Amino acid sequence: PFPYPRPPMTSPRDILSSVFGFPEFIGLQEAIIDHVMGGNDALVLMPTGGGKSLCYQIPAMLRPGVGVCVSPLIALMQDQVQGLTQMGVRAACLNSAMDPRSAWDIEQMALNGQLDLLYVAPERLCKPGFLDFIARCGPSLFAIDEAHCVSQWGHDFRPEYTQLSILKERFPDVPRLALTATADEPTQADIVRNLQLENARVFATGFDRPNITYTVVPKKNPTRMLKRFLDEHHPGDAGIVYRLSRKKVEQTADYLCKNGFKALPYHAGLSARERFENQERFMREEGVVMVATVAFGMGVDKPNVRFVCHLEPPKSLEAYHQETGRAGRDGLPASAWMCYGMQDIAILRAMIDSGEANETRKRIEHAKLGSLFAFLETASCRRQALLAYFGEHIGPCGNCDNCLSPVETFDGTVIAQKALSNIFRTEQRFGVNHLAQVLTGATTDQIVRFNHDRVSTYGIGKDMTPEEWKSVYRQLLAAGLCSVDLERFNALTLNERSWPVLKGERPVRLRKDPALPKRDKKKQRR
Ligand code: ADP
Numbered sequence: 001p002f003p004y005p006r007p008p009m010t011s012p013r014d015i016l017s018s019v020f021g022f023p024e025f026i027g028l029q030e031a032i033i034d035h036v037m038g039g040n041d042a043l044v045l046m047p048t049g050g051g052k053s054l055c056y057q058i059p060a061m062l063r064p065g066v067g068v069c070v071s072p073l074i075a076l077m078q079d080q081v082q083g084l085t086q087m088g089v090r091a092a093c094l095n096s097a098m099d100p101r102s103a104w105d106i107e108q109m110a111l112n113g114q115l116d117l118l119y120v121a122p123e124r125l126c127k128p129g130f131l132d133f134i135a136r137c138g139p140s141l142f143a144i145d146e147a148h149c150v151s152q153w154g155h156d157f158r159p160e161y162t163q164l165s166i167l168k169e170r171f172p173d174v175p176r177l178a179l180t181a182t183a184d185e186p187t188q189a190d191i192v193r194n195l196q197l198e199n200a201r202v203f204a205t206g207f208d209r210p211n212i213t214y215t216v217v218p219k220k221n222p223t224r225m226l227k228r229f230l231d232e233h234h235p236g237d238a239g240i241v242y243r244l245s246r247k248k249v250e251q252t253a254d255y256l257c258k259n260g261f262k263a264l265p266y267h268a269g270l271s272a273r274e275r276f277e278n279q280e281r282f283m284r285e286e287g288v289v290m291v292a293t294v295a296f297g298m299g300v301d302k303p304n305v306r307f308v309c310h311l312e313p314p315k316s317l318e319a320y321h322q323e324t325g326r327a328g329r330d331g332l333p334a335s336a337w338m339c340y341g342m343q344d345i346a347i348l349r350a351m352i353d354s355g356e357a358n359e360t361r362k363r364i365e366h367a368k369l370g371s372l373f374a375f376l377e378t379a380s381c382r383r384q385a386l387l388a389y390f391g392e393h394i395g396p397c398g399n400c401d402n403c404l405s406p407v408e409t410f411d412g413t414v415i416a417q418k419a420l421s422n423i424f425r426t427e428q429r430f431g432v433n434h435l436a437q438v439l440t441g442a443t444t445d446q447i448v449r450f451n452h453d454r455v456s457t458y459g460i461g462k463d464m465t466p467e468e469w470k471s472v473y474r475q476l477l478a479a480g481l482c483s484v485d486l487e488r489f490n491a492l493t494l495n496e497r498s499w500p501v502l503k504g505e506r507p508v509r510l511r512k513d514p515a516l517p518k519r520d521k522k523k524q525r526r
Pocket residue numbers: 022023024025026029046047048049050051052053054
């Protein structure tokens with residue numbers, strides 16, 4: 001079925017240009033390919049469109065034997081295989097939609113060394129008979145695409161993915177790559193644990209959008225703040241304004257129209273026709289401001305979106321990264337601007353609690369919201385905090401609000417020590433609410449039940465409100481000075497970075513929290 005036999009190719013670069021027609025590798029592709037060519041495991045985290053496929057396709061073509069790619073969706077597999085065969089790559093897929101005769105043909109080709117890449121669904125791969133077949137083919141590598149499907153943390157959990165750990169047991173010497181675009185740290189941890197990728201090197205890249213300037217401000221009359229921001233920074237520009245509810249979408253669109261903007265609403269309550277028309281105008285006309293719920297944006301690829309504003313925070317940092325990522329696709333400067341208040345967080349929390357999801361899911365959603373909240377409150381570089389969530393570590397960016405105009409901070413070393421030792425005294429088993437109550441000397445059932453009114457940190461933080469203590473914990477979390485244990489109801493725990501603070505070896509600066517009600521300045525400084 002293949003037009004010509006595999007030409008002799010010697011190096012990844014060779015294949016890159018002769019087969020795929022690209023002059024250069026992008027991002028970490030070359031490093032990943034070298035790593036896999038050396039027989040090593042890799043966890044590859046790149047956004048969609050980042051160029052993950054070549055990272056396993058090229059090694060599969062160079063290493064002896066057949067490279068096996070696990071992919072969850074038949075349609076995706078078929079697309080990939082079609083694209084590859086058109087370029088002359090010896091690729092095929094086996095799936096349940098296929099008649100036995102064609103499946104048999106493909107198996108024969110794999111056994112005869114006539115295939116470089118074989119795509120299969122996870123449930124098929126893990127059948128014992130099929131693993132025997134793979135063993136006879138001599139696998140050159142295993143690529144596990146959409147690897148986040150192994151994690152309950154994401155939205156795409158597929159139980160059959162958890163069986164893939166068998167690959168490690170069955171083929172300990174065959175390199176494995178897990179690839180995904182959903183790469184926050186809890187997902188990564190699940191992938192590593194469930195697929196036994198402890199020895200895999202992590203390659204995280206491409207999540208940064210350097211031309212986007214991130215700004216987060218405390219909320220006070222959001223529509224007026226928005227207008228001022230747009231007047232000052234984006235007169236006449238096209239952009240998206242996200243709001244949480246349909247009603248607010250309508251109100252904000254009206255308000256902007258009355259103030260001379262070409263604003264259009266978009267939400268699921270509009271007719272399909274209205275939505276279509278508004279989207280068309282946004283795409284075609286100059287300078288349209290789309291005021292929308294999260295219903296808007298998927299598949300909207302307008303290069304010159306100059307700003308994405310959130311008047312309420314999204315529910316997670318993934319959502320934030322995705323939504324703000326719609327700005328500045330042309331590479332020119334663009335803004336991500338958000339305002340938020342405590343009220344918003346309370347609403348998002350209530351939405352999770354009142355939702356249909358099971359308890360595990362709700363706990364996960366709360367933790368995601370917690371990470372978002374930590375991002376909102378961080379006093380250091382926003383981009384650093386955002387990318388750290390995706391496992392990409394950079395220095396301060398110089399292109400976010402906190403870098404451009406450093407927020408007012410104060411020496412919070414003693415406060416941080418109190419907060420951390422409180423975690424320790426209560427045995428690293430409790431969440432932020434309980435910890436704040438212990439510090440402020442509250443009397444709750446839980447405090448009585450665990451005798452936490454007898455620990456040495458009980459009531460030592462009465463000079464601050466529970467809300468302020470919670471902010472301190474979130475800032476410590478955002479700075480990585482403590483951790484959260486998802487397996488234990490989001491309990492805060494100490495980590496190796498906590499101890500230098502407790503021992504007085506590391507000072508901590510905290511931000512004056514602008515989202516909190518104004519209090520006596522002196523108290524905040526303590
Ligand atoms: P992902 O799987 O990460 O979503 P793909 O592997 O499908 O991304 O690649 C996305 C696009 O980038 C594809 O159109 C692909 O052809 C292109 N691409 C990949 N690597 C390169 C490269 N080195 N140079 C130019 N384009 C590339």
